[in-house]
Amino acid sequence: MTADATRVKRPARLRQAGIYAGLVAGAVFAVFPLLWGLSTSFKPEATVLATPVRWIPEHFTFDNYHAVLFDSQIPRNLLNSVIVSIITVAVTLLIAVPAAYSAARYRFRGKGGLLFFILMTSMVPGIAVLVPLYYLAVKLSVYDTFFVMIVIYAAWQVPTIIWILRGFFESIPADIEEAGRVDGTTTFGAFVRLILPLAKPGIGAAAIITFVYVWNDYLIASTFVSDSDLRLISVGLYTYLTQYGTVWGQLTAAVMVTLLPMIIAFVLFERRLVAGLSAGASKG
Structure with missing residues (x-):
């Protein structure tokens, strides 16, 4: 492979990497509220606003889903x-x-x-x-x-x-x-x-x-x-x-x-x- 071909491919790869990085950032931005909502739905109401924030609930509960569905x-x-x-x-x-x-x-x-x-x-x-x-x-x-x-x-x-x-x-x-x-x-x-x-x-x-x-x-x-x-x-x-x-x-x-x-x-x-x-x- 010649040096010129390598120079041409390098910007293309950088551009592709930038596109993928942007897509990943957009996906994380979109999924972040959903993950927070999923985590909150399994928390007792008394611990929802507790600090520090726990992404994985310390005490899982299905009471919220029971109240919603029934x-x-x-x-x-x-x-x-x-x-x-x-x-x-x-x-x-x-x-x-x-x-x-x-x-x-x-x-x-x-x-x-x-x-x-x-x-x-x-x-x-x-x-x-x-x-x-x-x-x-x-x-x-x-x-x-x-x-x-x-x-x-x-x-x-x-x-x-x-x-x-x-x-x-x-x-x-x-x-x-x-x-x-x-x-x-x-x-x-x-x-x-x-x-x-x-x-x-x-x-x-x-x-x-x-x-x-x-x-x-x-x-x-x-x-x-x-x-x-x-x-x-x-x-x-x-x-x-x-x-x-x-x-x-x-x-x-x-x-x-x-x-x-x-x-x-x-x-x-x-x-x-x-x-x-x-x-x-x-x-x-």
Whole structure:
């Protein structure tokens, strides 16, 4: 190996080492609060704020998890979030998938402007339309229902999902559909039998994005529901923040329970999420 080649490779290695160091630092920064929360969830309430801080609890206890799972509304809140999230995902995909396919395959006058307008709607701050939405919910007698949350969540997610899936559909060769039509398949049949199976990674990524958005939202969940039996998990967690202080042990235990569905979803669909976002980013 020549000296020039060695000089060229050395900066590349340093750059790669710097990238990995940055990724490790970012991962540690992100995981640090979770590890603290996990440790706190196993501590008795009297020792949570004790000094010096012990990362490994001196006395392990499951009382916080018992209180969260059996003596609180958290299980009901979790079920509510699962129901609203799944239905929102279904409604969002039902609207966004054919819309994204049409945007990717068909040409019509004003297409670019229409797509840009759709994207603009997702840029409107939620707080800006909160009062009109609240007024409509009360007037239409849908306040304090899952229905109003599902409609709002789906409406806010459809523009983003259309743009993500549009890029993914554009990455699928149109020759596949033409071959299907030659064999006698209709346009709809080619879409369902040929395109949708190939679009599973993109659809899976869109489903996860929508699910996480609904799961983490607090603004809509706290504004349009006041019944404790209909609260979502994001609102339920705030019951541990009282005027007399924060119940740290039970709060962190509830957070750990809340994170479990998200962790399972990401572990199961990690490849599909990365594949779908990569295709959408490269073509969108």
